[in-house]
Amino acid sequence: MKLNILVVGRHLQIMETILRLIHTQSGWHAVGALTDNEAIEKFRETNFDLVLIGGGVEEESELKLKVEFEKVNPRIKIIRHYGGGSGLLFNEINEALLT
Numbered sequence: 088m089k090l091n092i093l094v095v096g097r098h099l100q101i102m103e104t105i106l107r108l109i110h111t112q113s114g115w116h117a118v119g120a121l122t123d124n125e126a127i128e129k130f131r132e133t134n135f136d137l138v139l140i141g142g143g144v145e146e147e148s149e150l151k152l153k154v155e156f157e158k159v160n161p162r163i164k165i166i167r168h169y170g171g172g173s174g175l176l177f178n179e180i181n182e183a184l185l186t
Contacts, residue, residue: 092117092180093135095126095152097143101170105141108173109180123148127155137183138165 092109094117096102102119109117118133120126130138138156140149149167156163164183168176 090115090137090180090184091133091135092137092139093126093130093133094119094139094141095123095144096141097121098141101141101143105139105168105176108176111173112177115180123152126152130156131159135160135163137180138163139168139180140165141167142169 090112092115094102094105094109096105096119099121102121106117106119109115117139118129120129126138138152140152144152153165156165164186166179166183168179
C-alpha cells in the first residue's frame with residue numbers, strides 16, 4: 088500500500104528536507120505546498136492519506152485548511168510537525184496511521 092502525504096509549510100528549504108526524508112521510506116510519497124491555496128488545490132486533485140502541517144503555518148491557516156480538507160475527506164488525518172529530525176517525523180506519521 089502506498090502512503091500519500093501532503094506536506095504544508097511556509098519555508099522552501101524545510102519543505103524540501105521533509106519531502107526528501109519522507110521519500111526515503113519505502114511506499115511513502117509526499118508532495119509539498121507552500122500556500123493555503125496551493126494546498127487546497129493539491130488536496131482536491133489527489134487522494135491523500137495524511138496531511139502534515141509544518142511550523143510556520145499560522146493557526147488561522149491551519150483551521151481553514153482543516154475545514155477545506157474535511158469537506159473533501161471527513162476522515163483525513165492531519166498532524167502538526169514542529170521539527171526535531173527524521174526519527175520524530177517518522178514516529179509522528181506512524182502514530183497518526185495507527186489512530
